[in-house]
Amino acid sequence: MSAAHEKSDAAVEEKQVAPSYDVLSQVSHAEGVGRDYELKCNLINRCFQEEIGFGRYQWQLFVITGLGWLADNLWLQGLAIVLPQVQQELNPVRVEYAVLAEFAGLIVGATTWGIMADLIGRRLSFNITLFLAGLFGLAAGGASNFVTFCSLIACMGFGVGGNLPVDGALYLEHIPQSHQWTLTLLSVWWALGQLVASLISWGFIANFSCNPSIPSGQCAKSANMGWRYTLYTLGALTILMFICRFFVFDVQESSKFLVAQGRDEEAIKVLEHIARRNGRTITLKLEDLQAISGDTTSKPVPNLSTNVRNAFSGISHIRPLFSSRRLTINTSLIIVIWGLIGIAYPLFNAYLPLYLSAEGSASGSSSVSETYRNYSIVSVLGVPGSLIACATVDYTRGTGRWHIGGRKLVLAVSTMLTGLFLFLFTTSKTTAAVLGYSCASGLTQNAMYGVLYAYTPEVFPAPHRGTGDALCSALNRIGGLMAPLIKIATTPLNGSVSANTANGPVFVSAALFIGCSRLDGIASYRNCG
Secondary structure, eight states, rough: OOOOGGGOOSGGGGGGOSHHHHHHTTTOTTTTTHHHHHHHHHHHHHHHIIIOOHHHHHHHHHHHHHHHHHHHHHHHHHHHHHHHHHHHHOSSSHHHHHHHHHHHHHHHHHHHHHHHHTOOOOHHHHHHHHHHHHHHHHHTTOSHHHHHHHHHHHHHHHHHHHHHHHHHHHHHSSOOGGHHHHHHHHHHHHHHHHHHHHHHHHHHHSSSOOOOTTTTOOOOOGGGGGGHHHHHHHHHHHHHHHIIIIIIOOOOOHHHHHTTTHHHHHHHHHHHHHHHHHHHHOOOOOOHHHHTTOOOOEEEEEHHHHHHHHTOOOOHGGGGGSSSHHHHHEEEEEHHHHHHHHHHHHHOOOOOHHHHHHHHHHHOOOOOOHHHHHHHHHHHHHHHHHHHHHHHHHHTTTTTSSSOSSSSHHHHHHHHHHHHHHHHHTTOHHHHHHHHHHHHHHHHHHHHHHHHHHHHHHHGGGGGGHHHHHHHHHHHHHHHHHHHHHHHHHSSSTTOOOOTTTTHHHHHHHHEEEEEEEEEEEHHOOOOO
16 A cells, blocks of 8 residues: 555654644544644644755755764674774684674663653754764774773764664654655665775775784784774764764754654744755744644753753653554564564674685685675675665655555565575585675665664654664664674684584574564554555
8 A cells, every 4th residue: 555545653743734723633643642742743744745845954964864874884894894803913702792892882872862862852962973983983993902992892882872763763853754765765874884884994904904824812913903994994984974963064953852842932943944944935833833732832942950850751751652552562563673683683794704704714715805805795785775675665655656565565575585695695605605695685684774774763653753763773782782692602712703603693693584574574563655
């Protein structure tokens, strides 16, 4: 069914706005939100759809929020890329502890910044996360021992962990319904993050690294600067992204967050500012919003002490996500899916350079340059995966033209194919087969994430969207925390992998993806497909 003829029961943003307050008063009450808030959001939705449109401001926001998605995968893959060289130089007991540290930071960051977005606003969380990630990422490149390295990586994870739950919510709340397909397209930036990280590492690590034949602990720092140069570059890029966000682009607070806080006057000013940036004017007035609640006063901007007190009341945004049977099912199901994928994805991708190196050694080709060349090829295939997700889900939704499957079908099929290709990866006997199945899984994984990232913000009511996204992201990171533990249990004590031992964690990853596809297929929640 076309999304133009289907209503979302969970997110007020997805509803068609009625033409007048009299008609609005008859709109059914949405689950998890107050009636007044729902009616105000309907007016804001209509303002975006009919008056503001999708213009200069939205395209710039697409780029700025996209940089946040790029940074998330930039660092997730950036750590995976440098692990072989970190192991060779710093000689840790288990190199997997670095991934463990990263996901510990990601868990705290995803939870903290997502909930803070609902309590103190999207804008502050949106700006500060990249600064923290870039600062500690740069510092990690100068670590002199493995404990320091892991500590700095954990702090980097705390910063970058807030990007996805905050950026997706902020972007969704600034676009008209007719262009919500661009939320799926936003996942292209996530795929580009892996590509950028792989190309940077290929240039540095392939030329400034110890020979793979040198035993761990005997590789001198001066001969192994490639991984440090890589982290310096990634950190500098992240700081540059922060500068673009904070100093170049004037990010506006979400108007829907503001009306949820009773700050109607500020919400109107935000809408007027965005309209001017697009060369438009709006007819929505402050009186229209105040007529709904009957309150002609706007709440003042909260001060720092109020924000701090609010930060400890996050439970008030969790309960509404389970306020009805449908919302309980929706919330629980999407969180479980995120958690399982959180284990499966890093179990393969966080150690892909190690797997590629091991398979290369088994086939007689263990060149560092060839390993990172292959990794770059796999990264390239992630970009069309996101484009495929966008095209098959909702690029033309509501236009009456072709429409394929919907989100539920695309999510289930792409997840199942990812598991299938990873199973085939474990049977590979040649370098060509390893590369081929890695490329295929890279394409389907990014298609899967493209759908999942687009769907998740839409299933939660806007006043609690940041918290809902935070719960999903946090459980996803908790799953990621389990990935290195599984790898530790399935590989030798020194953390290295061979062509045979690599199959254990990959097999577990494949099985989890297949299980997730089953959940996607039997899911009873409604979607926009």
